[in-house]
Amino acid sequence: MERYSQQVRDEIMRNELSSCQRCIKAELSAILHISGSIQLAGKEKLGLSVVTESAGVARRVIKLIKSSYNIESVTRVEQVERLGKHNRYNVVIPPQNGLNEMIYDLGMMTRERLIDTSIRPELVKEKCCRASYLRGAFLAGGSITDPHKKTYHLELVTHNEEFAAGLVYLMSLVNIKAKLAKRKEQYLVYLKDSEAIGKFLSTINAYQGVIKLEEVKVVKELRAEVNRLVNCETANLEKTLSAAWKQVAIINRLKELNLFNNLSDSLKITAELRLEYPEVSLKELGELHSPPISKSAVNHRLRLIVEFSKKYFDEAGN
Numbered sequence: 001m002e003r004y005s006q007q008v009r010d011e012i013m014r015n016e017l018s019s020c021q022r023c024i025k026a027e028l029s030a031i032l033h034i035s036g037s038i039q040l041a042g043k044e045k046l047g048l049s050v051v052t053e054s055a056g057v058a059r060r061v062i063k064l065i066k067s068s069y070n071i072e073s074v075t076r077v078e079q080v081e082r083l084g085k086h087n088r089y090n091v092v093i094p095p096q097n098g099l100n101e102m103i104y105d106l107g108m109m110t111r112e113r114l115i116d117t118s119i120r121p122e123l124v125k126e127k128c129c130r131a132s133y134l135r136g137a138f139l140a141g142g143s144i145t146d147p148h149k150k151t152y153h154l155e156l157v158t159h160n161e162e163f164a165a166g167l168v169y170l171m172s173l174v175n176i177k178a179k180l181a182k183r184k185e186q187y188l189v190y191l192k193d194s195e196a197i198g199k200f201l202s203t204i205n206a207y208q209g210v211i212k213l214e215e216v217k218v219v220k221e222l223r224a225e226v227n228r229l230v231n232c233e234t235a236n237l238e239k240t241l242s243a244a245w246k247q248v249a250i251i252n253r254l255k256e257l258n259l260f261n262n263l264s265d266s267l268k269i270t271a272e273l274r275l276e277y278p279e280v281s282l283k284e285l286g287e288l289h290s291p292p293i294s295k296s297a298v299n300h301r302l303r304l305i306v307e308f309s310k311k312y313f314d315e316a317g318n
C-alpha cells in the first residue's frame with residue numbers, strides 16, 4: 001500500500017472513538033460489510049469473521065465491538081504469500097449470546113436471515129454517523145494515491161454492487177460526488193477530483209491528510225503556473241524576435257544591393273524604424289511612426305517589404 005494511504009489510515013485510527021454510539025455502530029457496520037463474513041453455525045447460531053491485512057484495523061474492529069456489545073473475539077495471525085510474505089489478521093467471533101443481535105443491529109443480515117447488502121438507514125441518520133460510516137469504509141476498503149502523482153485518486157473497494165451504490169449515495173448526502181466502476185469481481189467507488197478527495201478526508205477526520213494534500217496541490221499548481229508562464233513567454237518572445245531579426249536582415253540586404261530606394265516612402269520609413277528598433281513589437285513599432293499607425297498597418301508594410309525583397313533576392317540568386 002502506498003505510504004500516503006497508510007498515513008491517512010493511521011491518522012484516523014489514532015483518533016478516539018466517537019462519543020456518539022450510533023457513530024461507533026456505523027463505522028463498525030461499514031468495516032464488516034467490506035471485510036466481514038458471516039458463518040452459519042447450525043440452525044440458530046451465527047459466527048462472524050473479519051479479515052484484514054492491517055493490524056491496526058483488526059485492533060480497531062475489536063475496540064469498536066467492545067465499546068458497543070458484550071461480545072468476545074479471538075484474533076488469528078495468518079501468513080499469506082502475495083508479492084512476498086504478509087501478515088493477515090482474522091478477527092474470529094464465534095457463535096455466542098448477543099452475536100445474532102449484533103449482526104441484525106449492524107445491518108449485516110435481516111431477521112429473516114437474509115444477507116443484507118444495503119446500508120441500514122438507522123445507522124446513518126445523523127451527519128456525524130454518515131461520516132463515521134465513510135470512515136469505516138475507508139479503513140476496510142479504501143486507498144488513496146500519493147498527491148505528488150500526476151492524477152488524484154481515492155477509492156473504496158467492495159465485493160458487492162448494492163453496497164457500493166449505497167456508499168455513492170451516502171457520499172452524495174455529504175455533498176461528495178463519487179463514481180462507481182467495476183474492476184474484475186470488485187466494485188469501486190472512486191473520486192478523481194482533488195477537491196472532492198479533500199472533502200472526503202476532512203469528513204472522515206483525516207485532517208493531516210488534508211493538509212498534506214493541500215500542500216502538495218499548491219506546490220503542483222504553482223509549478224504548473226510557472227512552467228506555463230515561462231513556456232508561453234519564451235515562445236512569444238522567440239516568435240517576435242525571430243520575425244523581427246529576419247526583417248532586419250532583409251532590409252539590410254536590400255540596402256547592400258542598392259534596392260532600398262526602390263521602396264515607396266512609407267515602406268522606407270517603416271523599414272528604417274525596424275532597423276532602429278529591432279526588438280519592439282509590431283504595436284510599439286506602429287506607435288513610433290509619426291503620425292502613429294496601427295499594428296496591422298505595420299504588419300502589412302513589413303510584409304510588402306519581404307515580398308518585394310523576394311522578387312529581387314530570387315532573381316539575384318540570393
Ligand SMILES: [Zn+2]
Binds near residue numbers: 127128129130132
Ligand atoms: Zn453519530
